[in-house]
Amino acid sequence: MLTAGVLTAAVLVLIVAGRAMAATKAPEVGYLSASHVSTTGATIEVPINPEGGETSWEIWLECQNAEGNNQCEPLTVGLQRQQGILAPDVESQTVTDVVTGLQPDYLYKYRVVAINSAGKEGFAGDGFVTCPSEGSCPSQPYLRGVSLWVLEGAERSANEAPRREEEREAKKKEEEERPVKEAAERAAKEREAREAGERAGKEAAERERAAERAATTHRLTAASADSLSPADTTDPLSLSDRASGPAAGSKLAQEWRSHSAAPGNGSSSSRGHRDGSSP
Numbered sequence: 459m460l461t462a463g464v465l466t467a468a469v470l471v472l473i474v475a476g477r478a479m480a481a482t483k484a485p486e487v488g489y490l491s492a493s494h495v496s497t498t499g500a501t502i503e504v505p506i507n508p509e510g511g512e513t514s515w516e517i518w519l520e521c522q523n524a525e526g527n528n529q530c531e532p533l534t535v536g537l538q539r540q541q542g543i544l545a546p547d548v549e550s551q552t553v554t555d556v557v558t559g560l561q562p563d564y565l566y567k568y569r570v571v572a573i574n575s576a577g578k579e580g581f582a583g584d585g586f587v588t589c590p591s592e593g594s595c596p597s598q599p600y601l602r603g604v605s606l607w608v609l610e611g612a613e614r615s616a617n618e619a620p621r622r623e624e625e626r627e628a629k630k631k632e633e634e635e636r637p638v639k640e641a642a643e644r645a646a647k648e649r650e651a652r653e654a655g656e657r658a659g660k661e662a663a664e665r666e667r668a669a670e671r672a673a674t675t676h677r678l679t680a681a682s683a684d685s686l687s688p689a690d691t692t693d694p695l696s697l698s699d700r701a702s703g704p705a706a707g708s709k710l711a712q713e714w715r716s717h718s719a720a721p722g723n724g725s726s727s728s729r730g731h732r733d734g735s736s737p
Contacts, residue, residue, distance in 0.1 A: 482511035484577030487570060488550065491598040492586035497562040500586050502555040504570045508544045511574035516541040517555040520582065523565040530567055535559045563590040571606065580606040 488505035495501075506515055518539035521530030540555035560566060565587050571580035583603025589595030 482574060482576045483509045484579045485509050485511075485513045485515075485572040485574050486550070487572050487579050487581060489581070489584060489602050490552070491600070494556075495586060495589060495595060495598060497589045497591055497595075498560050499556070499558040500560070500566070500588065502557060502568055502570075502584075502586070503552055504554075504584075505550045505552050506544060506570075506572045507550040508547050508572075508574060509576070510546055510548050511576060512546050513544040513572050513574040514541070515544065515553055515570065515572045517553070517568060517570045519557060520567045520569050522561070522567075524561065524563070525565070530565070534561065560588050562588055564588050565601075567601070567603070569603070578606065582606060582609055 486507040486509060488507075490503040490505060492500040492502050502517055504515075504517060506513060516539065518537040519533055519535070520537075522533055522535075523530050535557075536559075538555065538557045538559075540553075542553060544551055544553070555568070557566070557568075565585055567583050567585040569580065569582045570584065571578065581603040583601075585601035585603070586598055587596075587601075
């Protein structure tokens with residue numbers, strides 16, 4: 459049977475193990491008014507929750523102002539930086555930075571940064587006011603600064619502003635040039651279509667002329683053949699040699715007939731027989 463001491467020890471082990479295995483996230487940084495404020499010094503107090511991871515922290519003065527408003531001027535004292543490390547935990551712990559050598563009735567602003575393995579958090583511009591040289595010291599006003607996440611986001615935005623401006627200018631130029639480019643593309647397509655049509659027309663005309671030449675050649679050949687007598691068909695010259703026209707064909711036929719009627723040509727007897735003369 460387990461004793462109460464053993465059970466207590468087991469519970470403690472589970473608690474420690476649970477904290478060690480807790481999911482780590484960026485630390486949480488709170489705000490407290492400065493304490494022990496005097497005419498020349500104060501104690502800055504900042505609550506930080508490590509959120510389960512070992513957390514390093516740092517506090518330092520940023521600026522000062524004698525007017526007591528939120529405007530800030532360069533420090534006349536050192537940054538008086540204070541830093542440390544918080545063990546892994548899930549509960550808030552207060553860290554402090556004791557600052558001295560300050561001016562009476564001055565506004566002082568400070569920055570606090572906390573970092574663990576999951577991220578960084580903090581504030582810039584938290585502040586306090588030192589006591590006046592005479593009279594009582596009033597209660598501290600609530601002077602909460604700006605989250606580092608907001609500041610870094612603003613810095614990123616400022617850094618990206620030139621790039622975004624270039625992108626806007628490029629887009630604007632592209633939009634202005636688009637109608638010109640589109641008109642040029644349309645003109646190029648129309649020119650291509652027109653040239654293709656002209657090429658097609660020229661090719662069709664050339665085919666038509668070729669067909670007309672072929673038809674003309676055929677007609678001339680047929681006419682040349684029809685102009686010859688039956689005896690001319692025995693002409694050893696090919697019809698293609700007489701295809702240049704009827705006159706040329708008739709001349710060739712006459713030459714052939716004269717050749718046939720010459721003495722010693724065997725064909726003269728046949729011509730005389732056909733004409734009714736005696737052999």
